[in-house]
Amino acid sequence: MIAKRRRMWTLLAAVLLVGAAQVPSAGTAMSGVAQQAGVAARADNGARVLRETRIDERTLDLEIDSPSLGRSGMVRVLLPEGWDEQPGRTWPSLWLLHGCCERADYRSWTEFTDVEEFTADKQTLVVLPTDGAAGMYTKWWNFGLWNTPDWEKFHVTEVRQILERGYRAGQRRAVAGLSIGGFGAMHYAFRHPGMFSAAASYSGVLNTLDTLAPGVIKAILVREGFYNWTMMWGGERLNRGLWESHNPYDNVEKLRGTALYVSSGNGxxxxxxxxxxxxxxxxxxxxxxxxFTARLREHGIPVTTDFYGGGTHTWPYWERALHRSWPVLAEGLGL
Known part of the structure; x- marks a missing residue:
């Protein structure tokens, strides 16, 4: 069994090093009417909106000057029906995180799924942030010498505060993600207890210290040009405590009280x-x-699972997973 799993992880690393699955490019310039609704909003550390573009009636793109990244970062927001007409109302927010190495980046959920149609009648902001080429939804360690990029702070502090202060996001939040974004959803939920009332992972890597998982993570980073992969969390042996502090499997107790959903196919x-x-x-x-889910149950923490058998690491299954997980997410959003 161990040998079989080792071969599986080795093949996975090879696939990741060769390249990500080809998807339609979304690099063309987007047209839209520039807006100014929340450009004055700032986060506590000075992060601010550089440019706000209304793509269509519901789609708002924000370019944020981020001290935590040391550069600007993009966020797409899908507005709920009535957002323009009810300026005094606040709205819960559903955060959807994309996977690693996704060329469509923050646009991917809207390009490859029916998220716009599915959420059209949902009374929630939908937040679709960038994670860069391979930000991994984490603060990079950098040997303790400098503080950027800090993707975690960009998302849960800068973007959150700007949305609350300029775009009427409320205090109810849920987070879901696919692949590395599934890791990101559980990662943010346990590292910031109470910030997200519900968290969902679709095909996520939820035990980053499982036998050969560190090797796969390193392969991802190298493939994206981060040849000194120790800049993220250091070495998994020498810096094991740092790795554990970011591993959902090692921190399940911090998820107690969060509504949880985990799904995956078998390939x-x-x-x-x-x-x-x-x-x-x-x-x-x-x-x-x-x-991860076995560990949750060992600790008496409820989780809804959907290990649905046949199915691949592709967008159609993640679109379906969003639909299937909606009752859990809606509970967290108070809807």
Whole structure:
């Protein structure tokens, strides 16, 4: 069994080093009418909106000058029906995190799923932030010598405060993500207890210290040009405490009281696949997700699971997962 898992992780690392799945490019310039609704909003550390673009009736793109990143970062916000007409009202916010190395970046949920249609009648802001090429939803350690990039602070402090102060986001929040974004959802939920009332992972890596998982994470970073991967969390042995502090599996007790949802396929051809796949990523996500949910149950922490069998590491399954997890997320949002 150990040898089989080692081969699986080795093949996964090879896939990641060769390159991510090809997806349609979203790099063309977007047109829209520039707006000024919340450009005066600032976070406590001075993060501010550089540019606000209203793409359409519901879609608002924000470029944020971020001290935590040392550069600007993008956020797409889907506005609920009535947002323009009710300036005195605040709204809960649903955060949707994309996976690693996604070329469509903060636009990916709107490009590859029906999230706009699905949330059209939901009374919530939908927040779609960038995580860069491989930000990994974390503060980078950098040997303790400097403080950027800090993707965690960009998301949970800068973006959150700007949305609350300029775009009428309220105090109820839920977070969901796919693949590394699934890690990000659980990571933020346990590191900031109470900030998110619900958290969902779709095909997420939820035990980053599972046998060969550190090797896969390193492969991701190297593939994206971060050849000195120790800049993120250091070495998994020498800096094990730092790795554990970011590992959902090692911090399940901090998720007590959060409504939780975890789903994954097994990599075999499923009902949403057009042809027989060669998928080494989804089986590994399934393995760490099952370890994580077993750990939750050992601690008596409730979790809703959907280990649905046949299905690959692809957008159609993550779109379906958003639909299936909505009751858990809606509970967290108070809807």
């Amino acid at each position: 075999d051809q499923g009902p949403l696949d057009e042809q027989s796949p060669l998928d080494f990523i989804e089986p590994s996500a399934l393995g760490t997700s099952k370890q």
